[in-house]
Amino acid sequence: MNQFEDQLRRALRPVDPPAGFVERTLALAGEPQRKRPPRRLLQFPRYAMALAASLALAVFGLQYREYQQGQQAKEQLMTALHITGSQLTQIQAKVVPANAEK
Amino acid sequence: MSHLAAIPATATTAARADFEQIVREHSAMVFSIAWHYLHDRALAEEVAQDVFLQLHRDLDRVEDAGHVKHWLRRVATHRCIDQVRARKTRAQVALEDAPPLAAVEREADPLMSRLLQRLVASLPPQARMMIVLRYQEEMDPMEIAETLGIPARTVRTRLHRALHLLREKAARQQREVNS
Structure with a gap:
């Protein structure tokens, strides 16, 4: 056995698991129907889902605002057209009898 | 309260006692394989727990004490390799977070x-x-x-x-x- 391999053996000596490991493992073994979720696999999707939901809300909010502005513009245009139409009708009502008198 | 009480009634008392004994006896070995391979304390614990939970499910198939040690080593080894393959990550070397050595000698x-x-x-x-x-x-x-x-x-x-x-x-x- 050479010295380097002895050093390697010392470096790779067994280590104790964190405190309470045995108790936690036994407790988990007692819950067969509740499958433990893989901790790290779920962390990323949770954050990703929250981020995606925030982005979707922001996009939806912007689109709804644009839709509302469009609706307002449409209503204003319709009102303007309506007023213009009424005024044209009034003018026509005045012009047509005047021409008829001539 | 004993944790064994939580183990389902389908398992015999002897099997439950055996399982607790196995976890206590081999936890350092299984955790150490994962720790030395993954260099991530939380991940090593997760892998070690998964190994013991798989043993708990397959306890009936384990023949004797020698087979248990062999089985645990094999499953721990493959779980660790699968972890690295699945995540395509290199080991995180956070040795400041190194757990205490089991051996008493310095x-x-x-x-x-x-x-x-x-x-x-x-x-x-x-x-x-x-x-x-x-x-x-x-x-x-x-x-x-x-x-x-x-x-x-x-x-x-x-x-x-x-x-x-x-x-x-x-x-x-x-x-x-x-x-």
Whole structure:
């Protein structure tokens, strides 16, 4: 056995698991129907889902605002057209009898 | 309250007692394989727990104490390799977070041990596992080959190469420190 391999053996000596490991493992073994979720696999999707939901809300909010502005513009245009139409009708009502008198 | 009370009634009392005994006896071995391979304390605990939970499900198939140790080593080894493959990550070397040594004796050269742990963590996954099994578990190349499901000759060759690489890197780093 050479010295380097002895050093390697010392470096790779067994280590104790964190405190309470045995108790936690036994407790988990007692819950067969509740499958433990893989901790790290779920962390990323949770954050990703929250981020995606925030982005979707922001996009939806912007689109709804644009839709509302469009609706307002449409209503204003319709009102303007309506007023213009009424005024044209009034003018026509005045012009047509005047021409008829001539 | 005993944790055994939580284990389902389908398991016999003897089996439950056996399981607790097995976890207590082999937790350091299983956790150490995962820790030396993954260098991530939380992940190592997660892998070690999964190994014992799988044993709990397959307890009926375990023949004797010798088989348990062999079974645990094999499953821990494959779980660790699967973890690294699934995440395609290299080992995280956070050695400041290193757990306490199980052995009572103090290290002769803690700096050298940390350097070697770091160098082992930098090895390719299969070679890293071979080194862990060889020097943590004192397994011979034939046992390692059986555990990993590869020819013994391949294990000998890769172990030899890995050792050579580790020696060279360690010597280079020591020269850099001394210069």
